[in-house]
Every structure is written in C-alpha cells, then in structure tokens.
Amino acid sequence: MRQALKQYKFDWMLWRTYEAGSKLLAGTAQEYDIALRYIPYFKDPVKEVYKAKAGQLFLEMTATYLDNIVNAHQRGKKTCMTTFCFSPAILYALDIVPVTLELLTVMMTFLYKRGTFEFLDYCNEVGFTETSCSSQRGSMGALLADLGTPIDMVVTDSPGVCDTNANAFSFFAAYKDVPFFQLNMPPWLVEERVTEYHVQDYKALVAFLEEQSGKKLDEDRLRQILKELQKQDELINELEQYLCYKPLPLPVTTCLFIYAGRFMFAGMPIYTRLLELLVAEGRENVALHKQGINTSHEKSRGFFCYIDHYTHSLRLWQMLEELNIGYAGNILSHFWAQSNPPVVKYNCPESAYSINTNTLEDMLTSIAAINSRMPMIKSIRGPYDSPYMWLQDTLALASMYQADFIVYNGTPGCRNTWGMVKLLAQDTEKAGFPTHIMYADAFDDRVQSWDATRDRFEEFLRVRRLI
C-alpha cells in the first residue's frame, strides 16, 4: 500500500467528502458549477445523484452514516462490522453502530478512479485469499491496516448463503481477535423448523450483542424501530408499483437509493424521509405522465438479477440513461414484506415476512423473519430452482416490471452464484428473457475494464435487438 494512503483514516476521508458533496447545492447554480471543477472524480457521481430530488438527502444520509462510524467511540458507542444483507435495525435498537463493509467499499469505489484497489490488494498481502469477494475486501483491507474506526465485534448472517462473505468476516475476526457471531441460514425458507431455527439463532444474536455492548435490548425502542420499518415498507411498496409502469416515472438511481438507504438505516427516520421524497417525485411524475429518465423515450427495460456495477462515477447508471434503458431494480432492492407487490401479485405470503409489534417475542420473531428475507439471504440460500429461490424470484420480478431482458452482474468472488448462473440463464432464456452474464467485477475494474464491460453489454443489446 502506498504510504500516501496511510496518511488519513479512510472512513474519515469518505465522511468529509460525502458531507461536502451533500452541501454542494447550498449555494447558487454558478457556485455549484465552479465547485464541480474542483472535484474531478466526485463530480460525476454527484451529478448523477442530484438528478433525483432525493439526491441531496441521499448524500446527507451517507455522510451521517459515516459520521456515526467515525465518531462512534467518541460518543461512547460500540461498532459492529457487518454485511449488507444483515438488517442493521437490531443494532440501532441496541445503540450499536453498524460498519457495513460492502457499503463502505461502494462509497469509496464511487468516488475514486482507482477505487479500493490498494485495499483489495492489502487483504492479499496479509494472507487473505485473492479469490474472495471484492465487495468485502475493498474496505476490509483498510480496516485490516487500521485505517478506519476500530471494530468492537463482527456479525454476519451469510453462513449457509455465501461462503466468501461469511469467510471474510470470520477471517477479520480471527486476524484481529475480535468477538464474532454468525447467523446460520438453512437451505430452505418456508418450513416451521426453519422459522424456529431462525428465531433461536436470532435470540442468540441478541444475547451476543447485549453482552458485547453492555446494554439490554429496550423493548420500546425495538417497537419504535419496527413501526418505522412498517412505514418504510409501505413507501417501498408504492415505489415498486411505480417501477412497474412504462415508461418509468422514477429516476434511474431510485433502486440504488432504496437498497442503499435500507442497508444503512433500516428502521430509522432519516431513511423514511428519503423514501417519502422518492415517492413524492414518483407521484408527481405519474400525475404529469413524465418519465424518470432525463433523455428520450425508454427503449427497453432491464432487470438485474443480482447486483449492480459500482465502479467509479456511477457509470452503470450513466450508461443506462445514455442507452435509454429503463432500470427496474435488482435483487438487492426487494425486502419481501407480505404487502410487497411481488408477494401480493404472485401470492406467496408464506415466503415473506410480517411485522408484529405486540410482545417482545412477537417482535423478535418478526425481526428474525425480516433478516432471513434480506436480499441474497432469501433467494440464494438453496438450489436456485427450489420454491421461492433465485429463479422464481427473478422470473416473478422481471415479469412484474415488464423487463425486456435480464442481466447478471456480480464478482468473480461469488462462488455461490457463479455455481448456478449459467443454469439460471438457460432457464430465464427459456422463459423468454434474453439474459446477459457480465464477467466483470462490480467493485474492481482491474478484472475487466469498464470499457470492455460496456462494449459487451451493448453488443448483447444490439445482437438481441434490444436497442
């Protein structure tokens, strides 16, 4: 790692940058234009984000999230390293600050031309395997090098769902000798004993968190957070309805905001405000019959059956706009509440969660169910063609959103999806969806350059007459 990179804590740098980014609109339009000149790398993401009315709040929210991390210990709070597919609501209920590796990796990847390259490599330098998923490695490298806030505990819920994810967290815990807790996921979802296992496991998690934080779970606080989550679910449901319209009445970054916000602040009012702004823009555009994409008419619509591509400057979203592709989300933007449109449309409430805030037991059962329905945790745990798993979810969502094609994008570290994506693509093709498999790394342009990724994607669109 270059010496220069060791001069500042990486989370502090991110915090200051996002905070400054969130204030760019505070001045005049002219001042905004001038400011952009001084942030050559950051200006593209900023411009892209500000196209949505919720853009400013999104940046503020990101800055707040980073502020919480950077200043956690100063404020007497414990930090918990965790993963995007773990709902942080329980951590907020116990006043623990989540440090979500994948989020930090994306935040840095968006900002810098070189992304997190040196941190990715640093993981290998200290002995971690280079074939592991880059989504964790990007920021884990910085934390292994002590360039971020110290971590007090590690929690992951991916064992049984994704080895490379779980393995990264267990490596960090062993390397730094930090307390570690794992939630296990059986390969099925809808079965009484699976539910029972989830709940027992979740209760053990709560006990672990209480022990590590020295705080007792406050029932009222948990209730308040779950009620806020209910409110957030309702707003997401409305947004999902708009995502079904053609042309899309929502900005192309909407799905990114939905899932990034939820990963950062599930159950917290700041996320509710973000969703309210998105809904307001959607309602307004629907009323005006206005589409969300800024350029000409939507030519075709894609559904990303896994994750997006996050390297520098939100280029994926820029490209989709340039090509007039309507973007109806990915597997990350669905949280499977029983009231969620795909659940209602395909009548599979048993695979979804409901929130019951009556007693503590009810709440723990609910939050265990919420967690076990998190993106990836729900759909990738069992064979892809089993009920309620990847294939069923992909086909249901792609149909509901009237997608014209499906895209798989992930990382070479994703053993689990790469073990079945070719088969999934065969099935989605059979179901009538042209399907494109990207061989890129969503977090590391060195695996396949963005230009090559874009070339191949456009070639797919042309060959399949989608543009």
Added chain:
Amino acid sequence: MIVAGCDIGSLTTKLVLFDGKKVIASSIIKSKPKPEDGAYEALEQACAIATVNQTDIVYCVGTGYGRKRVPFAQDNVSEISCHTKGAFYLYPNVRTIIDIGGQDCKVISLNDRGEVDRFVTNDKCAAGTGRFLEVMAKVLKVELQELSNMAKKGNDAITLASACTVWAQADVIKYLNEGMPKENIALGVCKSMAKRVGVLVNQARIKRDVCITGGVAKNTAVVKELESLLGVTILKITNVDPQLTGALGAALFAYQKAGGV
C-alpha cells in the same frame, strides 16, 4: 576446476561456467521444445566462448523447470535456492530477491547466511510474469526489449485490467484501436505488471537490501515503478546478466558439490 550451472526456463535456457573465482563464460538461448537440445546448445556456446572442452567440466547442477532434463548434470536444485545462491554471491547484503521469470514471479526472503528464509510465488495467473510482458509486447508489435524504452516515453499511463492477461490483452487492443499512443499503453502495461509484483513483495514482507533478478529485471520501466510502489531502491545486477542469476547459483552449488568451498 570448472563447473557449470544450467537453468532451463520456460522461455530461455541459461548456462554459466564457473572456475571457483569467477564466471568464465555464459550463454542465453531460447528454450527448445526438447529441453535437452537447449541445454546442449547452451553448453556448446559457453564452452566455445571460454575455449574449454565439455569434458573439462567436473560437475553440473541443473535448475529451472527443466532441471531434471539437463543431460550432463549430476544433480539438480530448485530455482528458488539457485536464485538465492546466485544473488547472495553477487550482493552479500541482499535480503529480498524479486525474481521475475517467463512464467513465474518469486519473492525470496534471505537470512544473514544467505539461506532462504521464506518465499512467495505467483500462482496460476500469468499476470505479473514475463509472459504477461511478452504477450503485451506482441500486441503492441514491438520486441520485448523495446517495451521498457517505449514505456519511458509515455506520460499518461492507461489503466489496465491487471488481474488477467487475456482481458488485459483485450484492453490493449481496444486502446490501440482508439488511437491511444503506444507509449502510454506500454507505460500502463509496465505499471500494471509492477503492481501485481508489488502485492507479492508485500506478502513476503520486504527486508533491505532488495535486488531483482530474472529476465524482467532488464525492464527498467517495471523496476522504476516497483521502486516507487515499494518505497525502496532496488539493486540491479550489473556484473552479470540478471537473467543468469539462477544458472550462476546452480554453478555455485555445483562447485560446492564438487568439493570446492
């Protein structure tokens, strides 16, 4: 007493003749499909230079990938040990050796006695090896030796997919088609190579002095970039061709095994 060290690598075959005090002759030729043929040719060349008969050679040690296929060798030693031996002989202060060969990159950490303390090697991928540069030089349509000079003239390096030689090749072709100056591409290639090697060096935990051996040591653009990445000065072997370090080490082992001290 004349001894020999013969290093059969994937791209080149090297032979060193040593008389107990100095290298009396050496040869470097392209490896042959049959390693034995290459070994004989290298031996003939070196003997001709030193004007000695092959029968004058009392002991030979083979090293490199074809170390067991050297027909006139009495013994063989791994190239890691031979590179260590050779480099330590040339520079007794060296504690880290970076050896970048045709299909291999190794970083060796030495103790004060010149013994291998620990080593790390690249694994399956060609990125970070001489083969990577060879492939890229071919795409750029220049001789391998030219790549370094070309890179020195570059001022705005391209970013390359360094994780995979095949994909990097596709990127280079694309940049060429877009009319990007070859010099900037060559610089990008060398930087990418250096980064890959840099990770390996950090894995081995660098100790000073550091020297570089193997064919890629001749590529000064890669070496310069590595120096800047690692924040150390890398010793270049000047008294013999850096490509010969392994063969020299083998000759030193041969001298020891033949009873020399």
Added chain:
Amino acid sequence: MFDEFRQIAQSISNEYIQNEKKKGSLCIGYTCSYFPEEILHSLGILPYRIKGINVSSLSVADAAFGPFICSHPKCLLQHFADGDYSFLDGIIVTPGCDSMRRIDECIRKTAVNLDLPVVPPFFFHYAVPHKITEYSIKWLVEELQRFIDEVTKHFSLSFSYDALKQSIRFYNQLRAKIEKLNSLRMEQPPAVSGADAVAAFVAGLSMPREIFLQKLDAFLSHLETQPYNNRVRLMLIGSANDDVELLSLIENDNAVVVADTLCYGPRLEIDYVDEVDEPLHALAVRYLNHSHCPRMYGGYKERKAKVVEAIAKARVDGVILQNIRFCDLHGAENGLLERDLEQMGVPCLRLEREYGPLADYERMRMRIDAFIERMEVRRYVCDRP
C-alpha cells in the same frame, strides 16, 4: 496391501463395489465428511465418498459451473456426466462449501440438458449448520431423522435403533484402527508414508467397511519396515484431497507427510461416537464437533490449537498450506495459519493448486523442492555443532 489401497483410492469403482452390486446391495454416495456413514451402514447400504479422481476433461462441468469455481466439484460432476457413477443408487449433497453445494443443481440440470441418467434415483440435500449450539445439534438430529424417513421410504427399508447402535459400535472399532495407522505415520521415523496412509483412508471410503477393516487389520499387523528415516517431515493442510498423487508429489524421495488435516482423511482427531447417548443425538454431536473444516466459521482458534498439537506430536519440520484455486475457506484460513505458525517458528509454504486434469505438477514440484531444500538447510544448521 497398500498397492491395493492405492488402486482402490485411484479409481472410481472397484471389484468390491461391483460384487456388492451383484448381490443387489444399494450404494449411496455423499460429498462431505459431515454425513454419518453409520446410518447408511445400519440400513445395509454401502456408503461411498464421492471422488473426482482421474477425470480427463471438464467438457460438461465447465458448461454447467461458471469459470470461478473450484475444480474439485467440477471433476465430480464430470464423472457423473460420463456415467462413471452409474453404480450409485443415491446421492447426498451437503452445503459443505459453496462450490460443492452447487453440484446439486449442476447434476440435475446436466441430466436434463444431456438427456442422460446422471442423477441417481435417490437425491437428498443434507443441511448441516455452520456452528455448534444446542439448537444446531437439534437441527442436525432432525436432519438425520428426515434422511432416515426419506431413504427408508424410497427404498422400502426398515430402520432400527438397535442396528444403528451396532453400526456405531462397528465404526468406533474402525476408528480405532485408523487412529493406529495415523499414529504410526507420526512416529520417528514414520512406519508408513503419507501417500500410503492417505491411500488407505481414501480406499476405506470406497469399499465395504467390513472388508476395509479386515485389510487394515492385516496391514497393521504386518508393518515392519521403516524406510522413511532422515526425510523432511511435513504436515499437509488445506483443501479437500482424494488424490494420492498429490502426496507422492510432495514426498518425492526426500520428504514424508507425517500428518494432515485433509477432508477424506481422519483429520486430526479420531473422535468416537458416544455409544451410550441416544444414537441420532450422539451422531449429530460427533459430526458437528468433528470440525476441522473452516466451513465452521469462528472456529479458527480451536483448529489452530489442534494443528499446533499435531505439529509437536508428529515432530513436523514444515507445513504445506495448500488450497485449490477458488477454495475461499482454506485460502483464507491458510493465510491465518501461515502468519501464526511462522511466528511460532514453523516454516510454511502456501500453495495454490488446481485439482484433476488442470493440476500443474511441475510448477508445484519446483515450489515444494525449494521448500524442502529450506527445511534441509534448517536441519543442517540445527545439527551443526
């Protein structure tokens, strides 16, 4: 005797399996050491640990699995596609790791795509938790019961706890013999090479266990020569290995692998199943606790302690930490072990490799030779007056 073990270890089928099949016995294959063979044994079914050995191409496997997948399950799949496992009446797939668990879909879909009968009639996805708690043991007990229910129903068999208890007793006897063999290889000098020991372990997973017990017994009573004096003593750690050739490659003529932690082997500790406890509970406890696999997240300290203990017991000179490319679990754990063992003064070599037809033995040979030379220098230095 070891020639026969090697022969059995290095082939998919063998005469013992063929004889059993001729007699009408059922044979069920499984993919992970977390499945208790005792259950199959008690039902009169021949258990078979599925191997990937001797595949010559990956034509089908590469088409089903993506490019970033460990080559071991790919080789298993290829054997199924090539019809080499037609003697199996069933298969048990376990989420041992992500590459291996996906063999479930890959086998089923390959059968559909190629229109070949590559899927055995009985197919069971066996869910093993990644942690050891009261509720995960309870889960595993239920999982074993579910297996018993399904397999007995499918093949119209009857299950009895008495038979299971007998099988548990039999397997404990077998373990005692394996423990004996394992301790002989740890001796100074070892009475048996690592390759021969691994051949015996792997062969034992592909033949009727009663016959294996007899042969192992006979072998142990005839062990006399101790030809492995003065060799560098190595320990082998990392990814699953059913390939005796890997051991032969490492040992060559100047080293001997005196201990290993490999799947397909006895691992470090020969844990016995409690014969007094309720049988399914006893099996669940033993198999979940017998965890020398990094799939049991958070258990690094315990695993390291066992490795350190074995290094001392077997007087190991150096440790080879190998992993098949894309084996994230061992790839990461090897990094931790390298750091910790080197700090303790134990020389380590990390080695990434491919399995099966992709194995590049020459490249590995060079690295192993250099490592062994390093050990030899150490020995020479240590022995110097």
